[in-house]
Amino acid sequence: MKEDIRKRVEELRELVRYHNRKYYVEDAPEISDAEYDALYSELERLEREHPELVTPDSPTQRVGAEPLEEFRQVEHAVPMLSLNNARKPEELREWDARVRRLLGPDAGVEYVTELKVDGLAVSLRYENGRFVLGATRGNGFVGEDVTQNLRTVRSIPERLSDDPPEVLEARGEVYMPIDAFEELNRRQEAEGKRPFANPRNAAAGSIRQLDPRVTAQRPLTIYVYGAGEGAENFASHSETLEALKRFGLRVNPYAVHRDIDSVLEECRRWAARRESLNFQADGVVIKVNANEQQRALGSVAKAPRWAIAYKFEPLAGRTKLLDVFVRVGRTGAVTPQAVLEPVSIGGVTISRATLHNEDYIKEKGILIGDTVVVERAGDVIPQVMRPVPEERTGSEREFRMPERCPNCGEPLSRPEGEAIVRCVNARCPAQALEHIIHFASRGAMDIEGLGEKLATRFFNLGLIRDPADIYELRPEQLEPLEGFGEKSARNLIRAIERSKQQPFSRVLYALGIRHVGSVTAGLIAGRFSGEDLLSGVGVEELSEIEGVGEVVARAVAEYFSLEDNRRLVERLMQHGLNFGREAAEPAGGPLEGRKFVITGTLSEPRRVFVERIEAAGGTVTSSVSRSTDYVLAGEEAGSKLERARELGIPVLDEAAFEELLDHEGHLPAR
Ligand SMILES: NC(=O)c1ccc[n+]([C@@H]2O[C@H](COP(=O)([O-])OP(=O)(O)OC[C@H]3O[C@@H](n4cnc5c(N)ncnc54)[C@H](O)[C@@H]3O)[C@@H](O)[C@H]2O)c1
Numbered sequence: 001m002k003e004d005i006r007k008r009v010e011e012l013r014e015l016v017r018y019h020n021r022k023y024y025v026e027d028a029p030e031i032s033d034a035e036y037d038a039l040y041s042e043l044e045r046l047e048r049e050h051p052e053l054v055t056p057d058s059p060t061q062r063v064g065a066e067p068l069e070e071f072r073q074v075e076h077a078v079p080m081l082s083l084n085n086a087r088k089p090e091e092l093r094e095w096d097a098r099v100r101r102l103l104g105p106d107a108g109v110e111y112v113t114e115l116k117v118d119g120l121a122v123s124l125r126y127e128n129g130r131f132v133l134g135a136t137r138g139n140g141f142v143g144e145d146v147t148q149n150l151r152t153v154r155s156i157p158e159r160l161s162d163d164p165p166e167v168l169e170a171r172g173e174v175y176m177p178i179d180a181f182e183e184l185n186r187r188q189e190a191e192g193k194r195p196f197a198n199p200r201n202a203a204a205g206s207i208r209q210l211d212p213r214v215t216a217q218r219p220l221t222i223y224v225y226g227a228g229e230g231a232e233n234f235a236s237h238s239e240t241l242e243a244l245k246r247f248g249l250r251v252n253p254y255a256v257h258r259d260i261d262s263v264l265e266e267c268r269r270w271a272a273r274r275e276s277l278n279f280q281a282d283g284v285v286i287k288v289n290a291n292e293q294q295r296a297l298g299s300v301a302k303a304p305r306w307a308i309a310y311k312f313e314p315l316a317g318r319t320k321l322l323d324v325f326v327r328v329g330r331t332g333a334v335t336p337q338a339v340l341e342p343v344s345i346g347g348v349t350i351s352r353a354t355l356h357n358e359d360y361i362k363e364k365g366i367l368i369g370d371t372v373v374v375e376r377a378g379d380v381i382p383q384v385m386r387p388v389p390e391e392r393t394g395s396e397r398e399f400r401m402p403e404r405c406p407n408c409g410e411p412l413s414r415p416e417g418e419a420i421v422r423c424v425n426a427r428c429p430a431q432a433l434e435h436i437i438h439f440a441s442r443g444a445m446d447i448e449g450l451g452e453k454l455a456t457r458f459f460n461l462g463l464i465r466d467p468a469d470i471y472e473l474r475p476e477q478l479e480p481l482e483g484f485g486e487k488s489a490r491n492l493i494r495a496i497e498r499s500k501q502q503p504f505s506r507v508l509y510a511l512g513i514r515h516v517g518s519v520t521a522g523l524i525a526g527r528f529s530g531e532d533l534l535s536g537v538g539v540e541e542l543s544e545i546e547g548v549g550e551v552v553a554r555a556v557a558e559y560f561s562l563e564d565n566r567r568l569v570e571r572l573m574q575h576g577l578n579f580g581r582e583a584a585e586p587a588g589g590p591l592e593g594r595k596f597v598i599t600g601t602l603s604e605p606r607r608v609f610v611e612r613i614e615a616a617g618g619t620v621t622s623s624v625s626r627s628t629d630y631v632l633a634g635e636e637a638g639s640k641l642e643r644a645r646e647l648g649i650p651v652l653d654e655a656a657f658e659e660l661l662d663h664e665g666h667l668p669a670r
């Protein structure tokens with residue numbers, strides 16, 4: 001029993017740490033706040049019931065996560081702590097009682113309430129009225145230096161007005177207004193970039209940017225809600241806020257209360273009005289007003305005793321599920337989307353929500369026409385949580401996944417054991433861009449210069465709609481484009497021409513058939529030609545190939561059975577790409593069994609040479625030893641070169657290396 005609990009505690013810590021990293025460090029949470037809070041509360045409860053299991057490194061004892069190494073670190077003179085939570089009015093009353101008990105019966109207590117804005121906590125250090133240092137909270141003691149990025153936020157003044165103290169560290173929450181967030185996401189999508197999950201992540205990701213120019217383009221603002229260093233100049237929290245306003249900072253709206261009833265009333269008021277706010281707020285923060293009382297109360301573990309966050313109910317609402325349609329994502333994944341009777345949740349009118357996948361709808365028993373619970377749970381992409389069966393009238397109907405892609409009309413596929421239905425048509429407009437990018441990429445056709453950025457641009461300009469279009473590009477189409485000259489157009493066309501030399505295995509891999517990686521492509525290309533595959537090689541024949549399983553065989557057979565895919569392949573053949581069966585691998589390449597060490601600066605990135613050596617059957621190791629066969633040395637080669645000379649190992653420059661690849665056997669072998 002005891003052992004089970006210890007195990008569970010450890011498991012929860014692992015999980016919470018993992019999601020902390022996703023949320024605080026990578027700004028890309030995988031689960032909703034409600035799900036995270038459930039894990040966290042369970043951990044807190046078990047630790048409370050079994051105090052002997054509490055360890056100082058438990059996430060319940062620590063703030064946030066470690067700062068990223070890419071940023072300079074900033075030590076906070078006054079720690080930036082987290083807040084304890086209350087979810088029910090009783091919990092707020094208990095907190096009030098504890099505060100009064102600790103301060104003594106005669107102490108008059110005032111409380112300040114402010115909205116809890118959901119963004120990124122930052123510290124702004126002003127010296128003699130000048131903004132000198134901006135930092136994130138980090139782990140509470142050490143944060144990240146993001147001064148340059150914060151300078152781009154217009155509501156953060158470079159200079160304070162009035163007469164600020166010599167050192168003043170203002171603290172607040174940088175956030176992205178909801179309308180600006182939605183606009184930004186529309187832009188991201190139009191540019192083919194990944195949209196942000198919610199305004200908090202967008203704000204946090206924008207500030208924790210290595211390039212301030214990116215931050216500058218993000219619609220950020222700040223609400224200041226307190227002071228770290230410098231707070232000692234004021235007698236109370238409300239006095240501090242007034243002063244911060246006077247200095248020209250944008251201060252969170254607040255109210256002062258004499259008793260907890262008034263505080264509760266304010267919490268209710270905000271809860272009712274939160275939907276009309278243009279920013280995400282997940283609760284109300286209540287703070288003891290007098291600084292002296294704050295000091296007397298102090299902090300425990302990772303949160304002060306003098307403040308508490310009253311959390312709003314998760315953002316949820318009820319509405320009617322009018323219909324379900326399916327959307328094809330860029331990877332071909334087809335997901336059901338709910339069409340809802342418009343409902344306002346968290347200040348946003350919701351008329352669409354995700355239903356994840358077919359199984360989700362079945363498991364939850366959701367029917368079209370149902371009244372459903374929709375949750376935003378801190379995310380802006382809302383999801384349908386469950387139906388309310390009591391409200392059924394009998395006219396509800398089941399959702400059926402369509403058999404054909406709504407975008408291109410080709411049959412959809414759902415591989416066994418997978419929850420996601422996909423469109424596997426390479427020319428499907430919904431996923432065409434993704435296919436093009438993969439097609440041109442280094443491991444595939446390796447078209448130099450045609451990376452993600454340029455492919456996206458050509459795609460948006462309508463110059464390339466599918467991989468075969470690449471081979472129809474003409475220099476006159478490119479030259480007028482901004483950033484292109486005669487020379488760069490010619491270079492690109494040349495690189496495209498060169499890619500026609502790639503062997504069939506590369507071409508097969510470039511087609512982007514599901515489950516067909518470069519190794520599998522090699523196995524298939526060694527057995528069948530493009531013509532064979534087009535003429536309908538079956539699943540059985542394919543799975544006879546050593547190393548090709550049934551899942552792969554099915555994916556390949558399916559690919560070549562779709563009309564659009566067949567047309568694409570035929571066009572690529574006409575353009576002269578290799579579709580001929582590859583001679584069975586000779587027993588290894590020309591460098592079979594040879595060990596290389598690479599050192600110094602070469603004309604191309606090192607990985608290019610590594611790939612070529614490996615493709616020829618050789619291996620690359622990092623240090624020179626007696627078993628090394630060759631050292632490939634570029635410019636400014638250092639100790640490895642010396643070591644090679646000491647051991648008498650042949651040293652090749654690039655020219656000698658090329659020769660070795662071309663005429664292996666003519667060179668003196670070791
Ligand atoms: N989805 C996930 O994977 C995931 C992971 C980790 C944390 N979270 C979420 O993050 C939250 C916990 O984060 P936390 O520990 O950073 O604490 P918190 O966000 O609950 O509270 C502390 C923070 O509140 C902010 N704040 C906003 N307005 C304020 C005001 N007026 N006065 C004072 N502070 C104010 C400050 O940034 C402060 O650091 C939870 O809501 C949790 O759900 C989610």
Ligand SMILES: [Zn+2]
Nearest residue numbers: 405408423428
């Ligand atoms: Zn399609």
